Amino acid sequence: MKIPSWPAWLPYPISCLKGFVLSYAFTSTVKAQFPLQTGDSLVPIVIGAWIWVALLFSFFHWVFTSGANLLLTHLPQKPSFDNLRQHLTTWSSSKKPHWKEGLNAFIISFVTSILVSFVVFSVIPAPSRLDAYKNNSYELRQAMIQVRFALIPIGMTITSAYLYQYDLWARRRRAAKQEKRSQNSTAPTAKQKRRSSAATNLPAPNPIEQELNQLSADAGATRMRPVRQAAPEVANWYVFRSGKAEGPYTALQLWEIQKITARTKVRRGEGDWQRAGEVSELTKYLTQQ
Structure with a gap:
């Protein structure tokens, strides 16, 4: 029985996992500072969340590469571990620096948070704090805010998963071009x-x-x-x-x-x-x- 290939339109599990962690790390950081006091600005909190996501993903990348190297040194030499050893070798031999993983997280979180927030705030408008007190609709305002906080991480997860998938595809394509270029430079021509x-x-x-x-x-x-x-x-x-x-x-x-x-x-x-x-x-x- 032939195993079907992974759907081209669906991000790989690693891309979905990265998108999930990034989205909920960002939104939980912002939500921890909510509600704001009168006159407070949300901009410093959002900037802090972007920086926190970048540092978090740099740390995660260091942990995974270090853990892969440690497992490779202690993994028994058995045929049953060949597939695991191959995956660990791929992770440990990654030449991608830790800071670049953090930079990707910063860019993706910036793009997805701006895009998804704009869509959610446009679709689900909530009354301002002043209007809520005037019209006695403070509970409606709180409910709208909770719905927003529920939808934003979901939208960010989906969007960032596709962005991480594109980053993975672009890196593989670049590596394939470099390998093809090196083979063409060393392989003798037909002439x-x-x-x-x-x-x-x-x-x-x-x-x-x-x-x-x-x-x-x-x-x-x-x-x-x-x-x-x-x-x-x-x-x-x-x-x-x-x-x-x-x-x-x-x-x-x-x-x-x-x-x-x-x-x-x-x-x-x-x-x-x-x-x-x-x-x-x-x-x-x-x-x-």
């Missing part, structure tokens, strides 16, 4: 693979003896020197093509595969780049263009 496979099938005749035979033929000699296979040459030459280094190649492969000219940039090993025409030992391997 390089074809070149390397062709290079392995090429014979390695001694170019000096080839030149001697050519001179003898030009002079009219009928006997040629036997061409022996040259000793294997170390492939330590690199060619600068299309903004990157290609190689390594032997000197013969520079001539037969890369078709280097006097203006081609080459280097040996980790040396400096220079024109092939400036390297004396590559003079006989240059292609005239």
